[in-house]
Amino acid sequence: MRTNTNSEKTKANETLDKIKWTVVVLLVAFMVWGNFYFSEPNPIYQPNIVIRLVAVVAVFALAFVTMLTTEKGKAFIEFAKESRLELRKVVWPTRKETVQTTLLVAVITIVVGSCLWGLDTIFYWIISTLTVLGH
Incomplete structure (x- = not known):
């Protein structure tokens, strides 16, 4: 067998x-x-x-x-x-924690975006004055 x-x-x-x-x-x-x-x-x-x-x-x-x-x-x-x-x-966050975190992310995004825009504008101005772009 x-x-x-x-x-x-x-x-x-x-x-x-x-x-x-x-x-x-x-x-x-x-x-x-x-x-x-x-x-x-x-x-x-x-x-x-x-x-x-x-x-x-x-x-x-x-x-x-x-x-x-x-x-x-x-x-x-x-x-x-x-x-x-x-x-x-x-452990899920409460509604208050979610709203606070979302607002914090939005504010930080706006601040960082504004800083990058400002740096871009400054660098563009510097480069345009040193090259023919400014004339």
Whole structure:
């Protein structure tokens, strides 16, 4: 009696993942093609826009669920859970802090911009008096 080793299971999972990703790509391609094909006026068959929308959403949902069953899809779900957990730890600034910071950035931008404009004007004046631009 033969038992599967870890490497055989890994190869089987990789092969299954490749098949799943192929199915996902084919579903997305079919969704794009179908939406494009049925958007053109066709005297024989013109589906309602609602039917097209439902079909696109259904095929997208099927492709998304298939994607989530792969190893990378499972890693994505884990990443999303961890991100949500980290997002709960964030200390958001109050409205007052946000307004104060925004005003400070605006004032500093105006001051620095004015200083750069003044330096540019001075350098232009100096260069124009030393060259033919001033004559």
